[in-house]
Amino acid sequence: MAELHTSKAPVTADWILQRYMMSPWDNSFYERLGFVLKRDETGKLLPEPKRFQNESMGIAVTAPGREGKTFLVQQVLERLFGEAIDVETSSRQIAYCRLRTDATIKSAYMDICRSTGFEVKNPKLTRAAANDLAMHRLKLAGVKIVVLDEVHNLLRSKSEPVNLFLKTLLQDGGGVCLIVIGTEKLRNFIYDMPENEELAGRLLDFRLDPFSRKQAIDLIALAVSKYAESAKLKLARSITRDVYFHDRIYDGCRGSYGRCMRLIATSIIQALEQGASSLDLADFEAVFDLQFLHFNSENPFRADYQPSSVTSSSVSDLTQLSGDMDDGSSPPKTRGRKRRGKK
Known part of the structure; x- marks a missing residue:
């Protein structure tokens, strides 16, 4: 078995891993964004949610693990609005939160606060207080789009009112556009359970079909x-x-x-x-x-x-996809490469 080398050229490796190949999924996601976000006079999408009867709407992006859901959402939003979207970077109008494996609704609210640049230091904060603080932070920071990743982690416990949590963000979060990302478990929760019919009507279904x-x-x-x-x-x-x-x-x-x-x-x-x-x-x-x-x-x-x-x-033959590599900066120059030895 050949050895996989991982100790050299970290900059080049990182650059390659961040390259993104567009696919028909990008157009499908963009099409759905057009239903939930406003446009300017030229027709360009804005990071500002449309209001439907004084409530905003969102999108549920679902697929099996490792299928590229998160990368797709990040790349499309970054191309549209020119802001890096990840856990490490605070965007002006887009909050991104990746929920941990043992996530609770309270911890999710704290993650939302953290995404706006505010670290919650009170471990005794109640869930209701965490909700109020998160909604306040979203409005104060001017966040218009909230991206919640790994939302299926909230479904591990049946005692967590996930339905209410998601609807609250669409209603009370200053009317943000909510994009939730998760596995088929999340999709089944939203669209297959009769008690979640109201939530299903507020989140456009975007399943990454093979x-x-x-x-x-x-x-x-x-x-x-x-x-x-x-x-x-x-x-x-x-x-x-x-x-x-x-x-x-x-x-x-x-x-x-x-x-x-x-x-x-x-x-x-x-x-x-x-x-x-x-x-x-x-x-x-x-x-x-x-x-x-x-x-x-x-x-x-x-x-x-x-x-x-x-x-x-x-x-x-793929002329329609000829420009499908994202327009990142040129890859860093590498040192002279030695010729691979014969095996």
Whole structure:
């Protein structure tokens, strides 16, 4: 088993991992934002919620874990409003909170306060008082959009009034637009339980449905080409002459788009950190062995593997996606790369 190198070129590795490949999901999310946010006179979306009978609305973004829900929401909002959106950075108009595994509604309110730059230091604060403080902080900070991540963690305890918590943010939080992110468990809670019908009417359903195999293969082919080009890596013959290559990625990740993108990016980091001038099939094999075998015990990058089907793809045919790599700054220059030794 080849070793996955992780000790070199941290700046380059970070840059690669932050690259984002747009997909049809981006347009679907943007379309829903158009229903819940105002526009200016030119039609540009504003970080300001529409009001429906004096209440705001929101969006529920759901998908299985590791599918890229959070990255999608962050990237679309950052492109629209030019503000970094994460736990470490306080945005002027968008509050982002990632709820911990043992989250309670009280801790969620405290996280909201923290996202506005205010640290709650009173551990004896009641839930009602935490609610009042969070609503006050949102209004004081001028926050217009609240993004709550990992909201399914609130559903671990049946005693937590999650329905009321979410509705309160839409009603009493100064009328913020609420974007909740979670797994299928959250979606089932919102849309499949009759008692949550009112909440379901206030949160637009955005489920990240899997792409068709052909559509996913096209996106994979484009991502490999764009990522390698950005990293200034050539594609080795083990990739360009392998008719199964893109299917290997798809099958190995079992059609999970988020995992496919992570596998591609991490394999490119593997090549860069070895000082290689080209991206090789062996890079994917090494990364898969160390990071993906828990998900799929069969490594599709071994020589004896053959997929059940071969899906043709052509990067040149994807003209509508030709600009789908986000416009980040150029990657940092790396030191001279040594040629990969023969194995």
